[in-house]
Amino acid sequence: MTADAERRARAALTRAIEPGDEVGGGWLRRYGAVEVARRLAGTGDPLPGVSARRWTGLRSRAERMSPEADLALARGAGIRFLCPGDPEWPAQLDDLGDARPIGLWVRGTPDLRLWALRSVAVVGARACTEYGAHVAAGLAADLAARGWIVVSGGAYGIDGAAHRGTLGRGGATVAVLACGLDRTYPPGHRALLDRIAEQGLLVGELPPGDHPTARRFVLRNRVIAALTRGTVVVEAAVRSGALATARRAGRLGRAVMGVPGPVTSALSEGVHELLRDQAVLVNDAAEVIELVGAMGELAPPRRGHVVPRDLLASAAEQVLAVLPARGARHPRDIARAAATTEDEAIGRLYELHSLGFVERHGDGWQLTRRMRDGPDRARHGA
Structure with missing residues (x-):
């Protein structure tokens, strides 16, 4: 059996056997494409595993087999025919077993x-x-x-x-x-x-x-x-x-x-x-x-939308987090809530003031209007 004979037989069988037909795939595995095409063309005994009625239907479909004409028509349209075992054949299709394409x-x-x-x-x-x-x-x-x-x-x-x-x-x-x-x-x-x-x-x-x-x-x-x-x-x-x-x-x-x-x-x-x-x-x-993908092709960590307070140092963020939504608060109370010293709290409050997060009212400090009502606060739950 030549490779050309196998190719012609498989091209012919795409006319007779429907895609995914596992019975037909079993025949190809057991007998080879040339023998299956020969039997379907009327030479030799019927192949096993199908009823007489289905065999008659397959024989009728096989009457349309004309591999030379199909391959010539394909070449004229820029189409090539691949068989299992060809260098271009994707081996992963073999995972389909007897349902593999002819x-x-x-x-x-x-x-x-x-x-x-x-x-x-x-x-x-x-x-x-x-x-x-x-x-x-x-x-x-x-x-x-x-x-x-x-x-x-x-x-x-x-x-x-x-x-x-x-x-x-x-x-x-x-x-x-x-x-x-x-x-x-x-x-x-x-x-x-x-x-x-x-x-x-x-x-x-x-x-x-x-x-x-x-x-x-x-x-x-x-x-x-x-x-x-x-x-x-x-x-x-x-x-x-x-x-x-x-x-x-x-x-x-x-x-x-x-x-x-x-x-x-x-x-x-x-x-x-x-x-x-x-x-x-x-x-x-x-x-x-x-x-x-290959090992190591990892997706980057997913982050939400970056807002200005994301860029604050942790100590400043800690002080900002304890300020109430409404009303001013004394630095002493802010320091106690933030678990730091009053001097540290005052230093961070001035830092936050320069960045537009807080404002001073007498002896107390409160959030600016932007921080009280803006999306940054809602997003972070402050």
Whole structure:
């Protein structure tokens, strides 16, 4: 058996066997692609594990097998066909076992295996909100800026926002499609998919001309989950293909992450359920990379908004903290409340006065109006 014969047989079988068919995958593992294609073409006994009715259906589909024509059509459209064992084949797809793709049709010039090694899936609802689209685009752009490949499904909504955010930052993105790569689906994403093919990669399991179906979208998600280091879900209803992608990623040992949303939104329900079950909450690209990156790629500590009193020395902050919200206080009482001497308290009060935090009224000291009524005080609970 030659490598060319194996390639032709696998290209042929993408016409006959549906993506993710584990019975078909078992046949490939046991008999090899050439023998499976030969049996389906009508030479030899039926293969085991399926009913006579299903075998007849598979034989009928196999009548469409024409690998030379499909491979020639693909070449003309700038599409190449990858097989397991090829130098460009992403080995992590082998984690799918018998559900591993028979082969992959790829459009675009970069090396899929190398890109997949440093990739993250960003997925979510098609009918997303403005909040979801904004978050997905920003997250993807920041991942791209840090040298990560963003993988999604090319659909409307969160997928499209993630792809556009990446491309807008000049980054690398991969769209995994549920149809032949010479077809445009969804139709409104023609320009986006063409741009992804020019700047990134289009990937699919189906041969040229094949159309998408609801089941093919679901099965496509397993490739997104297996191909990447982790999956981030941005907005998803409780019944969602994005959640299926994330749960498959979890079963494969990949990182599962979710971006929280408003509790009043139905598109937050699926993400929040995922966060309760297995996912890690993430706010930004740094937190995503901390989970999927190399050891030591840690997100910086998160700090709130810095206000002027954050910059005070601890002794001055201690004195400021004991001043009441209303009314003046004698330095003696301030010193006692701050557990310091009266001289120390007076010194700190003059320091705070020069910075605009306090003012003197006779023998007493009180907060300035800005400190009594402003956001700094409310934020710190003084």
